[in-house]
Amino acid sequence: MADHYEVLGVSRDASPEEIKKAYRRLARELHPDVNPGAEAEERFKLVTHAYDVLSDPEQRRRYDMGGDQPFGGGAGGFGGFGDIFETFFGAAAGGGRSARPRSRRERGQDALVRVTMELRDVVFGVHRDIEVDTAVLCDTCQGSCCQPGTSPVTCDICQGTGHVRQTVRSLLGNVVTTQPCNVCQGYGTTIPYPCATCQGQGRVRARRTVSVDIPAGVETGLRLQLPGSGEVGPGGGPNGDLYIEVSVAHDDVFSREGDDILATLEVSMPDAILGADTTIQSLDGPVDLEIRPGVQSGDVLTIKGRGITPLRGSQRGDLRVGVHVVTPTRLDAKERALIEDFKKRTKAPGPQLAQFHQGLFAKLRDRFRNG
Incomplete structure (x- = not known):
């Protein structure tokens, strides 16, 4: 097997540019379209194979360590069955059609x-x-x-086609293949x-x-x-x-459920008992809200059309406000006396078990969901 460095006429420590320059010079001289002789064709194959090995850093490293196979690879100078069929069907797929050069223009990434x-x-x-x-x-x-x-400029190796033809020996005889040009990388121009x-x-x-x-x-x-x-x-x-x-982003006051906006309104005990009129700030401005007398914690007050405009549609959702009655925790003597008098007058029953609930927040959540 001929030494690849000798085939290209370069030293073993030649740089990639020196190897490429030597290959281009020999390829122009020995290309079958320029020099159709059998001897030139055989040298062209050797030169191309040598360049394929030495232009690839990993293949060159293996070659320098003595790991390169003879041209064609495998025993007897023929490639393995995978190479044979790839070569054969690759040539057959060409069907005589000339391969087209690659375009430098490619679609950008998303x-x-x-x-x-x-x-x-x-x-x-x-x-x-x-x-x-x-x-x-x-x-x-x-x-x-x-x-x-x-x-x-048009590549002087492939003459602008972006590909070069090679004749490869196989069990099926000499098969002509078309491969991307190593000089222009298949573009047809440099x-x-x-x-x-x-x-x-x-x-x-x-x-x-x-x-x-x-x-x-x-x-x-x-x-x-x-x-x-x-x-x-x-x-x-x-x-x-x-x-x-x-x-x-998370909002400290409002949350979303579908196209509805949810909020919690804290109501004092007197306002819960007597009722009140108030104004709250929704996401798109102030809204008047009526608190009816006797409102209970967990009741939901619905303000129509103050929710979110749906992604596909125009009918806005609602603003649904859950009531949370706030029980006072600090009373002075006069306030306590008033509450005790109120309790006596209303004759309210003492604490007793009632139907099981999951708690205030679960109650609010259930009422929000069920309207």
Whole structure:
């Protein structure tokens, strides 16, 4: 087996650039389309195989340690059965059609941004300007990947096809295969002068602002899709999509159940007995509320149309206020006397067991759910 370094005419400590330069020179000289002789064809195969091994760091390391197989691999100079069938069916799949070069323009990746919003923003929806750190089109080359004033040039190895043909010996005879060109990486062109700003990628990382209208009725975990607002693709390719994941912050006063908003109203014992009119601050402004005489802890007062606008619809939910009657814990002598006199006059029964309840908060929860 010929030594790969000798085949390429380089020293064993040659750099990757020296190896690539040697391969390109020999490939131009020995390519079957340029030099159709049998001897040149055989050398071209050796040169290509040598470059395939030495251009890959891991394969080169194994080769330097004596682990490389002869050209074609396996016993007798033929590849294993997997290689034979891959070669055969790969060639057959070509069917005589010329392989097309890869495009440098590719679709960009999707991006995900998490946004935290207040419960009051869920009632009507909110407009947000969101800062996104992502890939954007390079202003210098506008996605061409080249320095301004320059352009890609046709690869002189594959002649712009992006692929080279190789003849491989197998149990089925000589099989011609088409493989991506190692010089241009299958693009069919090379970039002699890559853009210095984006390093020949056609895009750079940058922070940009995306405006989004978050609709009413969203809830934690919901994702909104903004088509075409994600990362720009390599080579100035089309943008991916941007996904906005919503998280609704905890509110100390209000909570949500479906499209309804829940709250707890503390009522003094005199107001619970006599009734009262009050004004409370809902999420979208003040609301007048009537407390009827004799209201009990756990009763629910419903204010229609003061809840959340549903995600798909226009009929708002309700504001449901659970009553919590507050019993005074500190009384002066006069107040205590008044309460004792009240107790005598009403002849209220003493404490006694009643129907079992799960407690005040369970009662409130059940009433909220059942209306």
